[in-house]
Amino acid sequence: MAITAAQVKELRELSGAGMMDAKKALVENDGDMEAAIDWLRTKGLAKAAKKSGRTAAEGLVAVAVDGGTGVAVEVNSETDFVAKNGEFQTMVKGIAEAALKVDDVDALAAADLGGKSVADTLTDKIATIGENMTLRRMAKVQGDTIATYIHNAAGTDMGKIGVVVALKGTDEAFGKQVAMHIAAANPASLSEADLDPAVVEKEKQVQIDIARESGKPEAVIEKMIEGRMKKFMAEVTLLGQQFVVNPDLTVAKAAEEAGVEITGFIRLEVGEGIEKVEEDFAAEVAKAAQG
Template sequence: MTISASLVKELRDKTGAGMMDCKSALSETDGDVEAAIDWLRKKGLSKAAKKAGRVAAEGLVGVAAEGKSGALVEVNSETDFVARNEQFQEMVLNIASLAAEAAGDVAALLAQDYPGKTITVEDYVKEMVGTIGENMSVRRTAALAVSDGVVGTYVHAQIVPGLGKIGVLVALESKGKNTEELTELGRMIAMHIAATNPVALNLDGVPEETLEREKAILADKNKGKPPQVLEKILAGGLKSYGKENCLLDQAFVHDPSKSVSQALKEAEGKVGAPIEITGYVRFALGEGIEKKEDDFAAEVAAAAGG
């Protein structure tokens, strides 16, 4: 019989199994959804839905870059043990290789065909949930590109090339011919970004509410001072904030005697042309995810009947 797309979707929603597995199950059971669920369970393919509610805050950040473009992806799992699984690592690398085309859109990335398979990235991840037995998800992605120059990269706590706990991209626009020197500079600045986690490229890029909060703190500390004095204090305070938090104004971690902008200027002679940082992205694994520390203990207690 012909299996409709809506029937496949219904089975997927109920089981979390991959699209092709759902289609096979429905074909084997003449379109009977309940029988198809049992078929999938017998095959061990109906695990994803059971895992979907569990917190996935571990995993890996994948980085893929080639010349003028680069991309980041964060793929989460429940435990760090899975991050050391070669199948999981291969999956993250393959997803990262597609991420530049998705241009930062997770939905677009999930809809792409998984390399070497006839299913989407989304369905392949669900199949891996069934295979490995942990909840996992493609949480976010980002991409950068330049017209001329390079996209520098750095991976911190690297497990294998291109995979680690922190991933950074930095876009360096330059018409300089010494791309080897520019690529190395990009790597060093990406390392700096990994270490310092700047708020913005410069003060102009800092959210207005953040600047207003800094001004309010300074004003409160200097109550009663004449307006003209307070104005200078606020200006000086924001300049100090920029040196601590804005990439171009920060002391370069590889040589704290100069700022990042000074390091860029000095490198222009070797590269052969002016250099401009047009953007950067930093992903730290699990940042912003609320981890439930008691999940594992609760599961053990439940299994023990406690």
């Protein structure tokens, strides 16, 4: 029988399942709503969907390299306990390797992982492990040399912060040093040319307001702003920063002395930018008791 959009919508609202899962459940059960809900439950899909509203701000960043291509992916979970789970880590490793063959997170969600899509694999893990999980983001760089670094490692090539650096030239040891620098210094961009113009404009306006508060002549204010913006650029761009390995050099100068060019980098940190809803322990227990 033909399944209507209204039926799919109703089943999604009842079960919390995704659109395609809801439609398949109805097709498999000839439009019978009760049977479709049971079908979703037996597949673990309704159970997974009920968890989808929970904040997943923990998890892992994993990196993978294949020749001149490097990727980093972030897969989130609700708790750090799951991030330490071997089953979860194996899945994240597989997702990172699958990311080498695609260009964005949507393609990664649809990519094959052991005979299932990455999205379906995540759904299965949500049902079996019992926490909400999300494939949040991925990024890719290419170069003659790819170097990686994991900070707060939870396993091989995965942890709380993952960095991938692309170099023109061959000096993997230097690339590793740069990757460690990026993990610590968290530059906003490679160079001034790559910096978001909105970020630059916002900082400039702040510096204009600060300078005008001084009451100094306009010509002096312009010089003050120019100097402060130069300092800002040095602080937030990788090539302008003082190299943590040798603070007497900028990263750009250190790369020049190493005979390489840094062409790109990725830095992903678990949960970066996700707003966490904090609950005290007593509230969590009370909530669990009511559920």
